[in-house]
Amino acid sequence: MNMNQVRVRFAPSPTGYLHVGGARTALFNYLYARHHQGVFVLRIEDTDLARSTDASTQAILEAMKYLGLDWDEGPEKGGGYGPYFQSERLDLYRRHADKLLDSGRAYYCFCTPEELDQIRQDAVSKGRDPKYDGRCRNLTEAQQQQFINQGRKPVVRFKADYHGSTLVDDLIRGKVTFDNNQLDDFVLVKSDGMPTYNFAVVVDDALMRITHVIRGEDHLSNTPKQIQLYEAFGFAVPRFAHIPMILGPDRARLSKRHGATSVGQFQEEGYLADAMVNYLALLGWSYDDSQTLFRKAELVEKFTLAKVSKNPAVFDLPKLQWMNGVYIRELSLEQFYQQALPFFQSWGFVPQEVSPELESKVKHVLRILQERIKVLSELKEASYYFFQDQLHYDEKAVQKVLDKEGAVEILHSLLPELLAAKDYTQEKLEPIFRKAQEQHQCKLATVIQPVRVAVTGTNVSPGIYDVLAVLGRAKTCQRIKDALELIKQRQGGSASVQG
């Protein structure tokens, strides 16, 4: 094995869905691994029994797959450094805790939560930092036995070194030093036997031969503790790279209350994986002063930690939407169809089995809508009138167009022409409208808009000839008749109100 091979990992805890912040961390790890022909490990940190769920694990795996962040080792994949679920590595943590216990770098602590609380309060009231005072450091065998007899379950604490300072040589932030007197004897193994994060992460990263730990900046403050652990074990310390946080529009750490933040939600709303990846990459990373659009392969080629910025980034939905629109427009019709079909099916516009005729109709619809949507879910409102008979008239559009004087005449004059048109295509349709325009001596819009509202229910749609061609002669004529009827009713209604 190549000892210089880059090995990075993404280590989410399955306590919820994959968050965009986590996804960005996963992406940076993935890009770094691929850029260096390294190994990308996925490890599930499920040591919090109370909050970890299998459903969350599945959701995270699915989100990773959706984004195309395929891992080389981990769940469903295996690998030479497993298991990749922390809950299956308990014996490893136990063994390593014992090593520290044997070497005198760890000890059992029998303090209860109440006592710990008291210790903290006392410290604060005396103007000291709220740290554990190490009172269990030198318990005698007899004292320990006494606690055990009382039924107290101990935790294992690390015997921290309070002298000197610890240097974190961060690939993004440079050299950061921490005074060791800030540390306290933190817990390694909880009373239920599970390892704490700071302990498990060190054991796992060391055993899994992780060379570069790329993670959120929120972990920077934990790093000195972890470095002390690496040193206590005699493990090689990996390189660290702490990437900036992602914030909401209010500059607070991005969370659910800022709206959609789970990757799965974005997928459901119809954001393309490539757009998502591109946008996420730009949150804290840039290439030069002009390029913003990057294909995945290009990101792999160009990604470096040196170009990762230090400042936190605000998640900007409008920019993601714009970018998604760009990617949608770049799709071939076939690709667009493959992406959109599940959405149409979920809305009941299209059955599971798609006939060739229907497929070509859907593709026609997609072709005329492609440059008009930014997110796939917009397709629902934008295209329902092609698939459903029941029209929802937009009141404003009706008022603005159908209620206008002349609308009835125009629709009346168009009807026979449309019925008589040889072929129902763009080429044959256009002259009909041009002719009507001349007859009525008005702008083209004046003849088109009433038809648009009659046929779609709104005054916004793709080009009218396209719309009519997709809809077909029978439906357009029927809808024009319906609209005429609607106008009649409205005029009758308003007349009676006036009278």
Place this chain on the structure above:
RNA sequence: GCUCCCAUCGUCUAGGGGUCUAGGACACCGCCCUCUCACGGCGGAGACAGGGGUUCGAAUCCCCUUGGGAGUACCA
């Protein structure tokens, strides 16, 4: 409270002593294209947090202030 990180247009950022009257992208505004909406094209407005230094010269280096963020758990 203590510790650590960060600070360029509203947002993401380029910039790493002179080429900066600070560049790009999104958003915003205007115009063009046009059957509506989009797309596209053109143009506009918009930033170096403040104060001290260092230097011939500072957005770029140092210090302080201010502001924001994170950590300080038997959560990860």
